[in-house]
Amino acid sequence: MKREGLFSFDKPLAVSAVALSLVGLVFIYSASSYTAELRYGDPFRYVETQAVSLVLGIAAMLFVSRIPPESLKKRAFLLYAIGVVALAAVFIPGFGVESYGAKRWLDLGIFTVQPSEYAKFALMIFLAALASAKGVHTLPRALLFLCAAGAVCLLLLLEPNMSVTICVGAAAFLLLFMAGAKPSHLVLILIPVVVCGVALVFAEPYRVRRLFAFLDPWSSPLDEGYQLIQSYYALGSGGLFGVGLFSSRQKYLFLPFAESDFILSVIGEETGFFGVLAVLSLFVALVVRGSVVAARAKDRFSCYLAAGVTALIAVQTMMNVAVVCGAVPPTGLPLPFVSAGGSSLVCCFAAVGVLLAVSRRSRSPMLSFDVGAAMKESRFRLSGRRV
Numbered sequence: 001m002k003r004e005g006l007f008s009f010d011k012p013l014a015v016s017a018v019a020l021s022l023v024g025l026v027f028i029y030s031a032s033s034y035t036a037e038l039r040y041g042d043p044f045r046y047v048e049t050q051a052v053s054l055v056l057g058i059a060a061m062l063f064v065s066r067i068p069p070e071s072l073k074k075r076a077f078l079l080y081a082i083g084v085v086a087l088a089a090v091f092i093p094g095f096g097v098e099s100y101g102a103k104r105w106l107d108l109g110i111f112t113v114q115p116s117e118y119a120k121f122a123l124m125i126f127l128a129a130l131a132s133a134k135g136v137h138t139l140p141r142a143l144l145f146l147c148a149a150g151a152v153c154l155l156l157l158l159e160p161n162m163s164v165t166i167c168v169g170a171a172a173f174l175l176l177f178m179a180g181a182k183p184s185h186l187v188l189i190l191i192p193v194v195v196c197g198v199a200l201v202f203a204e205p206y207r208v209r210r211l212f213a214f215l216d217p218w219s220s221p222l223d224e225g226y227q228l229i230q231s232y233y234a235l236g237s238g239g240l241f242g243v244g245l246f247s248s249r250q251k252y253l254f255l256p257f258a259e260s261d262f263i264l265s266v267i268g269e270e271t272g273f274f275g276v277l278a279v280l281s282l283f284v285a286l287v288v289r290g291s292v293v294a295a296r297a298k299d300r301f302s303c304y305l306a307a308g309v310t311a312l313i314a315v316q317t318m319m320n321v322a323v324v325c326g327a328v329p330p331t332g333l334p335l336p337f338v339s340a341g342g343s344s345l346v347c348c349f350a351a352v353g354v355l356l357a358v359s360r361r362s363r364s365p366m367l368s369f370d371v372g373a374a375m376k377e378s379r380f381r382l383s384g385r386r387v
Helices: 011-040 045-064 069-074 076-089 115-134 139-158 162-178 183-203 205-215 226-238 263-295 300-325 342-360 371-382
Strands: 096-099 102-107
Touching (some): 045 342, 069 300, 102 115, 115 300, 139 162, 162 183, 226 300, 263 342, 300 342
């Protein structure tokens, strides 16, 4: 049997993730240098922190890529339980850190971490294990699947963190669909979820204000609509080719969270439509590659695991792009691999490590981007038919 080398993995997948993070470093510096100089006297403050997280993230990716998927399956419940406990720990006084009215961080003394970034990927591992064990073809199994995801979503809502809740819920629903749940069961689950989601929006005044600001941001240009308007200005100024690298004007305290949630606005302003298109092309390459990994996986658990991780990254990316463009109401959600945030970056790289671990043990070499053929092969194989 041929021995696997340290760098024997799906290189296009890893390169896409690293390339996105390097793009992130450049634009985090551009978007944050002025703010960091004012607040800390160091224009490199944010980019230095992100660079450290990048090194840790790549190390995490290489480490996780060596872990066999079956080992993750055996420890799926433990990983899920750790995620739930970590999410609950943010509500412990003195341990959880509150910022902008939300409790989303844990203070570990030397640094803070955001447990939601870990918990959402741990949930995908557990859901993949549930779906691969006995399937989700019956309503009780589908409801068990839903309850596991619902526990994490409930804790996220209590922080509150509506944006990540939507991402996790959407990714879980996609995984339920891909695992073969009956359409009638999906509809039965989806209707109450949508009703509850609408009720939650109208239950909090600030969410209602954000909704109306999304519909007409110029009705409150200095309040709820301010951030979206500034994002429009940034993207509009960029045009097709941008105003030039490091030449953004919106980063001078006009656009809030320019280095994190709205970093795509700065990318659009400085590099224009074609610059944004190039960045999104890297995301497309990563998601397509993740889909092929899932389709070529050697067993159900590996297939569902890769599909869940890929769905989570894809949903979060699409939501961030939609927020920046004003297609959905504004909400705080980082762009994977690109936005400033150590916890997010390390966990995203660890998730790519999971995809690499699955691809390393796939049934056939990962040399093709023919997603259609790969998915057709996967459907025949997982249904028990020979290919």
